[in-house]
Each structure stands twice: as C-alpha cells, then as structure tokens.
Amino acid sequence: xxxxxxxxxxxxxxxxxxxxxxxxxxxxxxxxxxxxxxxxxxxxxxxxxxxxxxxxxxxxxxxxxxxxxxxxxxxxxxxxxxxxxxxxxxxxxxxxxxxxxxxxxxxxxxxxxxxxxxxxxxxxxxxxxxxxxxxxxxxxxxxxxxxxxxxxxxxxxxxxxxxxxxxxxxxxxxxxxxxxxxxxxxxxxxxxxxxxxxxxxxxxxxxxxxxxxxxxxxxxxxxxxxxxxxxxxxxxxxxxxxxxxxxxxxxxxxxxxxxxxxxxxxxxxxxxxxxxxxxxxxxxxxxxxxxxxxxxxxxxxxxxxxxxxxxxxxxxxxxxxxxxxxxxxxxxxxxxxxxxxxxxxxxxxxxxxxxxxxxxxxxxxxxxxxxxxxxxxxxxxxxxxxxxxxxxxxxxxxxxxxxx
Amino acid sequence: xxxxxxxxxxxxxxxxxxxxxxxxxxxxxxxxxxxxxxxxxxxxxxxxxxxxxxxxxxxxxxxxxxxxxxxxxxxxxxxxxxxxxxxxxxxxxxxxxxxxxxxxxxxxxxxxxxxxxxxxxxxxxxxxxxxxxxxxxxxxxxxxxxxxxxxxxxxxxxxxxxxxxxxxxxxxxxxxxxxxxxxxxxxxxxxxxxxxxxxxxxxxxxxxxxxxxxxxxxxxxxxxxxxxxxxxxxxxxxxxxxxxxxxxxxxxxxxxxxxxxxxxxxxxxxxxxxxxxxxxxxxxxxxxxxxxxxxxxxxxxxxxxxxxxxxxxxxxxxxxxxxxxxxxxxxxxxxxxxxxxxxxxxxxxxxxxxxxxxxxxxxxxxxxxxxxxxxxxxxxxxxxxxxxxxxxxxxxxxxxxxxx
Numbered sequence: 101x102x103x104x105x106x107x108x109x110x111x112x113x114x115x116x117x118x119x120x121x122x123x124x125x126x127x128x129x130x131x132x133x134x135x136x137x138x139x140x141x142x143x144x145x146x147x148x149x150x151x152x153x154x155x156x157x158x159x160x161x162x163x164x165x166x167x168x169x170x171x172x173x174x175x176x177x178x179x180x181x182x183x184x185x186x187x188x189x190x191x192x193x194x195x196x197x198x199x200x201x202x203x204x205x206x207x208x209x210x211x212x213x214x215x216x217x218x219x220x221x222x223x224x225x226x227x228x229x230x231x232x233x234x235x236x237x238x239x240x241x242x243x244x245x246x247x248x249x250x251x252x253x254x255x256x257x258x259x260x261x262x263x264x265x266x267x268x269x270x271x272x273x274x275x276x277x278x279x280x281x282x283x284x285x286x287x288x289x290x291x292x293x294x295x296x297x298x299x300x301x302x303x304x305x306x307x308x309x310x311x312x313x314x315x316x317x318x319x320x321x322x323x324x325x326x327x328x329x330x331x332x333x334x335x336x337x338x339x340x341x342x343x344x345x346x347x348x349x350x351x352x353x354x355x356x357x358x359x360x361x362x363x364x365x366x367x368x369x370x371x372x373x374x375x376x377x378x379x380x381x382x383x384x385x386x387x388x389x390x391x392x393x394x395x396x397x398x399x400x401x402x403x404x405x406x407x408x409x410x411x412x413x414x415x416x417x418x419x420x421x422x423x424x425x426x427x428x429x430x431x432x433x434x435x436x437x438x439x440x441x442x443x444x445x446x447x448x449x450x451x452x453x454x455x456x457x458x459x460x461x462x463x464x465x466x467x468x469x470x471x472x473x474x475x476x477x478x479x480x481x482x483x484x485x486x487x488x489x490x491x492x493x494x495x496x497x498x499x500x501x502x503x504x
Numbered sequence: 505x506x507x508x509x510x511x512x513x514x515x516x517x518x519x520x521x522x523x524x525x526x527x528x529x530x531x532x533x534x535x536x537x538x539x540x541x542x543x544x545x546x547x548x549x550x551x552x553x554x555x556x557x558x559x560x561x562x563x564x565x566x567x568x569x570x571x572x573x574x575x576x577x578x579x580x581x582x583x584x585x586x587x588x589x590x591x592x593x594x595x596x597x598x599x600x601x602x603x604x605x606x607x608x609x610x611x612x613x614x615x616x617x618x619x620x621x622x623x624x625x626x627x628x629x630x631x632x633x634x635x636x637x638x639x640x641x642x643x644x645x646x647x648x649x650x651x652x653x654x655x656x657x658x659x660x661x662x663x664x665x666x667x668x669x670x671x672x673x674x675x676x677x678x679x680x681x682x683x684x685x686x687x688x689x690x691x692x693x694x695x696x697x698x699x700x701x702x703x704x705x706x707x708x709x710x711x712x713x714x715x716x717x718x719x720x721x722x723x724x725x726x727x728x729x730x731x732x733x734x735x736x737x738x739x740x741x742x743x744x745x746x747x748x749x750x751x752x753x754x755x756x757x758x759x760x761x762x763x764x765x766x767x768x769x770x771x772x773x774x775x776x777x778x779x780x781x782x783x784x785x786x787x788x789x790x791x792x793x794x795x796x797x798x799x800x801x802x803x804x805x806x807x808x809x810x811x812x813x814x815x816x817x818x819x820x821x822x823x824x825x826x827x828x829x830x831x832x833x834x835x836x837x838x839x840x841x842x843x844x845x846x847x848x849x850x851x852x853x854x855x856x857x858x859x860x861x862x863x864x865x866x867x868x869x870x871x872x873x874x875x876x877x878x879x880x881x882x883x884x885x886x887x888x889x890x891x892x893x894x895x896x897x898x899x900x901x902x903x904x905x906x907x908x
Contacts, residue, residue, distance in 0.1 A: 104540035109511075136508035281794055297581045309737055321831065325729045332833020333871070339830035339864055344823055347762075354864060358751075419748055426743040427725065427831075429736020459759060460743055467737070 109284025110493045111328060116145045117154060117174070117492065118300050124173035125158035134306075146172055152495045154198055160425050174199050179243035181492075182231060182283070182335040183484030184224055185290065185477055186210070186249045188265050191220075191229035194480040195237045198488075199210065200301045204234035205480070215266040217276060220249075225280035226245075232283075245283045246487030248293040248479050249273065250318065252336045258287045264353075286483075286490040287328060290314065291338040294436050294472075295329050297360055300485045302434065302474045304403030309430040312472070313340075313421065315439035317388070319361040321424060341365065345420050363416040366392055373409040380405055389438075396442045410446050417447075418454020425459050425467060438474035444471065514897045515732060516541055520549045521558060521578075521896065522704050525603060528577035529562035535576075538710075550576055556899045557582040558602055578603050583647035583895075585688070586635060587888030588628055589694065589881055590614070590653045592669050592721060595624075597631035598884040599641045602892075604705045608638030608883060609884070619670040621680060624653075629684035649687045650891030652697040652883050653677065654722065658742045662691045668757070690887075690894040694718065695742040697886030698840050698876075699726025699733050704889045706838065706878045713834040717744075718826065718874070719843035721792070723765040725828060745769065749824050767820040770796055770843050777813040784809055793842075800846045814850050821851075822858020829863050840876035848875065 115135040120126055123134070132142040149155040151171070158173035176197040185192040187210070194205040206227050214223060224247060232242055251263035258274025274285050278357045288296075295304070304310035304324050312322040319341035323330040330337050339363035342354050349358025350368065362368045366388045373380055373395060382405075383400055384390040398406035421433060433455075435448060452469050472478060519539045524530055527538070536546040553559040554576070560578035580601040591595040591614070598609040611629050618627060628651060636646055655667035661676025678689050692700075698714045699708070708714035708728050708901065716726040721747035726735040733740050745765035748760050753762025766772045770792045777784055777799060786802055786809075788794040802810035825837060837859075839852060856873050876882060 105542045105545070107540070122833055136511070138509045141509070294641075309734075323831075325734055326732075328730075330713075330729055330832070333835045334833055336864075337831065337833035339833075342830050342864055343827040343860075344749065345751065347753070349751070356862065398906075423747040424831075426746050427741065427828075428734070429738055429741035429743075431737045458760065460740075 109425070112141060113145050113148065113492045113495060114489060115327070115386070116142060117488075120155055120172060121135075121174045121301070122305060124199075125171035125408070126173070127161050127169040127171055129169065148495050151162065154495075170230070176201065177240055177332055180232075180237055180240040181484035181487050182225060182228055182242055182245035183293070183480040183482065183487065184247045185293070185479035185483060186220060186224060186247060187479075188250065191223045191227050192477050192480050193212035193224075193231045194477060194484065195242075196233040196481065197240065200481065200485075202475070203237040203240075204231045205477070206230045217260075217268065217271045217273065220266075220492045221273065221276035224277060228281055228283075242283050244286060244484075244491045245281065246293070246485070246490070247273070247277065248287045248290045248483045249290055250290060252334070253287055253289045254288065254499065255288050255335055259305065260287070271439075281313045284481070284487070284491060286487045288335075288483070288486050289338075290479045290482075291320040291322045292329055292331065292335075293486060295324055295338075295482070296485045296489065297474055297478045297482030298434050298436070298472065299324055299327075299329065300488075301481070302394055302472055302478070303432060303470050304434060307431045309428065310432045310434065311421075311428060312434045312436050313417075313428045313440070315364060315366075315417075315435065315437040316364045319365045319437075323428065325428070340420075340424065342407065343420065343423070345416060346376035360416070360420045364413055364420070364439075369409065369413050372412050373405070376409055376412075377405045382406060392439055392442050396444065396446075399443070399446050407446075410443060412445055413452055414450030415445070415454050418451045419458050421451065421469075422455045422458030425455060430467050432468045432470065433471050434470055436474070436478055442472060449500075467493065512635060514527050517549050517552065517896045517899060518893060519731070520546060521553055521892075522709070523881055524550075524553070524559055524576060525538055525578045525705070526601075528615065529575035530577070531571065531573040531575055553900050558899075562786065567672045581644055584636075584641055584644035585888035585891050586646060586649035587697070587884040587886065587891065588631060588649065588651045588889060589697070589883035590624060590628060590651060591883075594847065595627045595631045596881050596884050597628075597635045598644075598881060599635040599638065600885065601644065604885065604889075606879070606885075607641040608643075608756050609881070610634040621664075621672065621675045621677065624670075625677065625680035625684065627870065628681060630689075632685055632758045646687050647894045648690060648888075648891035650690045650697070650799045650887035650889070650894070651677070651681065652692055652694045652887045654694060656738070657691055657693045659690070659692050659739055662689070664691070666715075688891070688895060690891045692739075692887070692890050693742075694720075694883045694886075695724040695726045695884045696733055696735065697890060698887070699728055699742075701882045701886030702726070702838050702840070702876065702891065703728055703731070703733065704892075705885070706876055706882070707836060707874050708838060711835045713832065714836045714838065715825075715832060715834045716838045716840050717821075717844070718842040719768060719770075719821075719839065721770050723769045723841075727832065728743060729832070738795070744824075744828065747824065747827070749820060764824045766822070768817055768843075773799070773813065773843065775819050776816050777809070778817075780813055781809045786792055786810060796843055800848065800850075803847070803850050811850075811866065814847060815854055816850055817847070818854030819858050822855045823862050825855065825873075826859045826862030829859060830907075834871050835871050836872045836874065838874055840878070840882055844875060 119138035132139045156175040160172040176199040191206040260271040267394040297306035310324040342359045345360045346358035350362035352359040381392040414427035536543040560579040562575040564572035580603040585592040596611040656665040702708035714728040725744035746763045749764045750762035754766035756763035786798040
C-alpha cells in the first residue's frame with residue numbers, strides 16, 4: 101500500500117497519453133471523461149506531455165455554437181521508440197513512432213554459442229543500431245529503447261536475475277548495453293511486454309482486467325488488473341506456463357510434471373501430434389516452427405490428424421484458461437504469441453468452447469476471448485511501449501545533471 | 505481504465521483510516537509517509553473522517569523542540585459495525601467498534617429446510633438484532649452492516665446472483681433485509697470478506713500483493729493486488745477452489761473432476777483420511793467439523809495415520825498454492841478459514857515445504873506463508889469491514905434526501 105503520489109501521477113500520465121493516441125484529435129473534456137480523471141488533472145498532464153513534444157495542438161472542435169473546444173493530438177514525430185525482443189533463438193528489434201507505426205525492423209539469429217552475456221549484448225546493440233539508422237526512422241530522436249529477455253528480470257536494476265535457458269544468473273544486462281548505446285534503456289520480460297502492448301494499442305485497451313496468454317516455445321500469462329500490468333513483488337508474476345495441469349503428466353524442463361507449457365507450448369503441441377501419428381508428414385524433425393506452420397495449414401485444409409491435434413491442444417488450453425477465468429474474472433482473454441497467430445481461428449473457436457465448458461457459471465460469452473490484433477512481433481512493440489512508460493515516469497522533471 | 509477521481513478518493517480514504525486504526529495516535533505527516541499520499545491530501549481526508557466522528561484529536565507529539573505536531577486517533581466509539589457470515593449450515597453475526605474490537609457475537613444453526621430466501625433473511629435479521637441489542641454494544645450507533653453469502657454476488661444491486669448449494673438464482677437479498685433492518689446494508693461473498701479483513705486488520709495490512717486462502721467446506725482465494733481487493737469484472741474473482749489440480753481426479757459438486765476443493769476442502773480431507781484408513785476412529789460420520797477437529801488433535805499427538813492425512817493435504821495444497829505464487833508473485837500468502845485454524849501449525853509447516861518444492865526459483869522464504877492472525881470468525885469481521893468501506897465511499901457527501 102505504498103503507492104506514492106508520484107506513482108499515481110505517472111499512471112495517470114500513461115492513461116492520458118494512451119487515450120490521446122487512441123482518440124487523436126481529442127478535446128481535454130473528452131480525455132477527462134474517458135480516463136475518469138478530473139479536467140484539472142487532465143489539463144496539467146496534457147501540458148506536461150505537450151512540453152515533452154508528445155502532444156500538439158490540433159485545432160478546435162465544432163461545438164455547435166458554444167465556445168469552441170481546443171483539440172490535442174499525438175505528435176508521431178515527437179520521438180521514436182525502439183523495442184527489442186531477445187528470444188532463445190533470435191534477436192528482433194523494431195522502431196516505432198509515437199502513434200505506434202512501425203518504421204523499421206530487423207531480425208538476426210542467436211546461435212546457442214552466442215548466448216553469453218557479452219555476445220547477447222553485442223547482438224542487441226547491432227540490432228538497435230540497425231533500426232535506429234534505417235532511413236525511414238532517420239531524423240526522429242530516439243527517446244528510449246526497451247529490451248525484453250526471457251526469465252526473471254529486475255527492471256529497476258536492469259539485471260537479468262535468472263534466464264534458465266542460457267544459464268544466466270544476475271547478469272547486469274543494461275550496464276553492458278549502456279556501454280554500447282546512447283539511449284535511455286529499460287529492461288523487462290516478454291510476458292510483461294506483450295501485456296503492455298495489448299494495453300496501449302491492442303485488445304486490452306480500455307479494459308480494467310485482462311489476461312494475455314502468450315503461446316510460443318514457452319507459455320505465460322500477462323495480467324492487467326485495474327487497467328495496469330500486475331508485476332508481482334519480484335516482477336515475476338505471470339509464470340502460468342508452470343501451473344500444474346496434469347498431475348504426474350509430461351515432464352517439464354522446470355523439473356515438475358504436467359505443467360501447462362508441456363501441453364500448449366510449441367514442443368508440447370509437436371509431441372501431441374507425434375503421439376497421434378508418429379510418422380505424420382507434418383512433423384519436421386528439429387524444426388518446431390515449421391511443424392506448427394504445417395499443422396496450421398493442414399488443419400485449415402481439413403486434415404483429420406491435424407484437426408485432432410489442434411482440438412486436443414485447445415482442450416488443454418481451454419481447461420487451463422478456465423482456471424484463470426475462475427480465479428481472476430477478467431473482461432477479456434487475448435491469445436498472443438507466434439503459436440496462437442499460426443493456429444489462428446480454429447484454435448480460438450475451440451478454446452472458446454472448452455472454456456465455456458470448464459468455467460463456472462457466467463454470463464454467456466463472458467469473458468471475451470480473442471486473438472491478438474497486434475502484428476508480427478508484439479514483444480518488440482511491447483518493449484518499445486514499456487520504454488515509453490519508463491520515459492513518461494520522468495516527464496516534466498528536470499534532467500539529472502542540470503542545475504536545479 | 506475507468507477508475508474515477510471519486511473512486512481514487514474513496515480508496516485513499518480507506519488507506520488513511522486503515523493506517524490510523526493501526527497506528528493510533530498518529531501525526532498527519534506520519535500518515536502521509538505510510539500511505540504515500542501528499543500531506544495536503546491526508547489533511548483533507550483526516551478532516552472528512554473527523555467530521556464523520558471516526559477520527560478525533562489526540563494531543564501533540566513531542567517533537568524535540570520544534571513546533572509540536574498534532575496527533576489524531578481512531579474514535580472506537582464513533583460507530584459500530586455489524587458483520588454477518590451466512591454459511592451453508594449457520595448464520596454468525598458480530599458487532600465491532602471502529603478499532604475492530606468485537607463487542608458481541610451470536611451464532612445460530614441454519615437447517616437445510618431453512619434455506620429459502622425468506623427464511624435466510626429472517627435468520628440474518630434475528631442475528632443482527634441480537635448483536636445490535638447486546639448490552640456491550642448498546643449506545644453505539646450502528647453505521648453499517650455487511651452480509652456475506654456464498655456464491656456469486658452482485659454487490660451494487662445487493663443481489664445473490666447464484667448460490668448453488670441453496671439453489672438460489674438472482675435473490676434480491678438486500679431488499680428482503682431492508683424490510684427488516686434499519687441500517688445501511690452491504691452484500692459480498694466470504695472470499696472478499698476474508699481478504700478485506702486481512703487487509704484492514706490482519707496479515708495483509710500494509711502489503712501490496714497478498715493471497716488469502718480460505719479453507720472450509722468450500723475453498724477459495726481472496727486476492728489483494730496493489731493493496732486492494734481484486735474483484736474481477738463480475739465480482740466473482742477468487743474461485744480458486746475449482747482450479748483443476750488432478751486431471752480426471754475426484755468428482756467435484758461443480759461437475760468437473762479434480763478441482764482443488766475436492767482435495768483440500770473439509771469433505772476432501774475427510775475422504776483422504778477414509779481412503780488411508782476406512783475404519784479410522786477419527787471419522788465421525790455425518791460430522792465433518794468434528795472429524796477435522798479429531799484429525800488435528802490426533803496429528804498433534806503423533807498419530808501416524810492422522811499425520812499422513814495432514815501431510816497429503818499439505819502436499820495437494822502446496823502444489824496448488826505454488827501455482828498461485830508462480831502466477832501472481834505475492835508478498836504473502838495467508839491460510840485462513842476454519843480448516844486452516846484447526847489444522848494449524850502442522851499444516852502450515854508442510855505447506856511451506858511443499859510450496860518451496862513446487863514454486864519456480866525464488867528468494868528463499870519468499871513469499872511469506874502464515875496462518876491468519878484473526879480470531880474465530882474472520883468472515884464476520886470482514887463483512888463488518890466491507891460495510892465500513894461502503895460507508896467510507898460516501899463520507900463527506902451530503903446524504904440523499906437533504907436539500908443540496
């Protein structure tokens with residue numbers, strides 16, 4: 101219960117800018133109405149955001165005879181934001197303007213031998229410089245860069261506390277990056293990135309309570325409660341992939357048996373397919389990405405084995421999502437991550453059925469369950485978004501180093 | 505993201521009064537420091553609470569030579585609050601002063617034949633009148649009464665939306681009660697009551713993120729996130745008892761198999777004991793309360809079957825709590841409810857071990873896991889507490905009916 105006035109003010113700044121980006125051009129009274137803040141508070145915050153070059157005046161609203169109301173709009177050129185998604189096998193970076201339009205992106209493979217902190221930092225540095233230097237992005241000042249790495253992250257300290265797949269413990273990643281990059285840098289994990297992206301520009305915008313299920317090689321859940329990311333006391337909330345789904349079930353790399361991830365993560369789906377049809381031509385040994393893509397294609401074409409594998413996956417996923425729905429009672433559940441994007445509507449339709457079957461009595465159709473509307477890399481977009489949040493925490497303050 | 509200025513103000517009022525009750529007598533600057541609010545906000549809210557008779561001046565603090573700082577304290581006699589716990593088999597009511605001292609309590613059995621809305625309302629009415637009329641409580645104005653009923657509750661409308669054990673659907677309980685009782689009435693469910701009690705006067709006070717596990721005949725989890733109760737979009741967050749723990753496991757009354765409740769609720773524990781030792785003298789047919797009490801006694805005396813039954817229960821509970829910890833990353837987990845109180849320390853010790861075994865890597869000893877420090881009926885105390893929250897939502901406003 102130690103939320104300070106400053107934290108509340110920062111959260112209000114998020115709301116106002118988020119709403120302004122969604123609604124531009126927009127009047128101050130309309131912003132007040134949409135955010136639930138007082139008009140005085142909105143006026144102050146709009147002033148700060150305009151001072152930082154993020155909002156600009158945008159003419160007047162036709163008020164039908166009364167005094168015309170001034171409009172403000174987001175200034176897309178007020179700054180560029182970089183987001184980096186560092187996964188086990190690649191580094192992806194994107195650069196975005198303030199209206200979240202992607203200006204450039206890059207992706208490079210990360211080989212297992214490249215997973216030392218020094219080499220990962222070098223790969224991130226190269227990716228960031230590539231997008232920052234892209235001609236489409238040129239000329240816009242980069243106001244911040246966000247980096248997402250898997251595992252447990254201490255975002256205040258900029259440290260990767262624990263990244264089991266790389267054997268990292270307490271790696272001061274932001275310090276390594278600060279030697280290479282001249283930008284304000286922010287660190288968090290992919291679950292928090294995905295959730296932040298959905299809150300600012302995706303399916304969770306304007307929702308109080310939302311769950312974003314991230315389906316990839318790993319599996320997790322970003323939680324928005326009260327319209328804000330729930331981080332937990334050590335910034336590691338969301339480890340839903342290691343919720344027990346099947347007692348004494350499949351062995352998980354975490355050491356337990358029957359975790360959700362072993363059934364609905366990419367390797368788990370591949371295993372289900374292999375168990376259904378050990379010689380299936382859909383199976384691409386050593387290439388789970390291609391196997392999932394083939395599975396999705398075959399399912400759309402009516403292949404019965406593929407349909408059954410997707411149905412089984414949806415049934416596990418629905419049972420697990422129903423537990424989240426019973427626990428958290430959210431307005432909306434968003435299926436995100438590359439596996440959800442690949443399997444798409446057939447997965448969505450069957451997850452809806454499975455959740456309805458498993459959830460306790462609710463209003464029909466509640467909660468909404470949707471596919472993420474965000475593009476190819478929501479983690480990069482989300483990393484750029486949490487960088488913006490970091491920058492907003494200090495808008496209107498004197499910069500360190502200036503005389504006070 | 506529609507939290508209005510008024511809701512924020514109400515939440516701030518909760519914080520200030522909660523802190524003042526914990527710290528009385530206390531200076532305004534100390535309240536500001538502890539709540540993270542500005543001194544100006546605290547001064548305004550203290551003024552409102554004093555105007556409502558809840559806080560009073562309490563002399564001056566020795567400031568070591570500087571200007572003496574005025575102290576405020578909770579006024580225990582500023583009002584009395586009634587809390588009612590309506591369970592499947594009984595109605596319990598308690599009356600409390602503003603410092604949460606219990607002044608009187610009463611309990612009466614609720615037979616299955618008494619479970620019509622009219623009869624339950626009559627039983628609640630009788631219980632409330634009994635505690636309100638108790639000599640220890642006499643003379644204090646009752647400022648609100650909270651009623652907790654199992655199931656899904658629409659608190660705004662005062663309606664029990666769904667109470668499966670009674671076959672209730674959309675019962676306008678507060679309207680039935682308003683015909684009988686002259687108090688401001690508030691309705692919610694036992695999970696939310698327990699959590700609210702722990703937040704105001706129990707183990708979750710001052711914590712941002714807390715989970716209160718309620719173990720009784722039914723099982724659920726109250727969630728405090730960001731220092732406030734998480735209700736969910738239809739006020740039914742916390743249905744953790746129906747999280748799947750064992751695929752194809754024990755049949756639950758909800759229709760699914762393997763729910764947490766079927767292993768760690770009182771009937772589930774009795775079943776585990778019966779499976780271990782079908783002729784155990786600890787088993788009291790038709791009396792689960794007595795069976796759990798006997799089990800607890802035998803476990804403390806070193807009976808090996810009893811110890812094994814508690815160990816099994818703790819193992820299931822620990823696995824399920826670990827999932828909550830992985831998902832929510834709370835500061836503290838509180839074990840509450842009559843089953844937790846009965847089984848006490850042996851259960852607690854083994855749950856701690858089981859959680860440590862199942863949770864993903866964390867700081868050792870994190871989160872804290874404790875038994876509820878609250879007395880005999882935390883649900884009644886919590887119902888009185890949510891009644892106080894309801895009253896605080898309108899402190900400082902003109903009453904309806906007065907000229908404006």
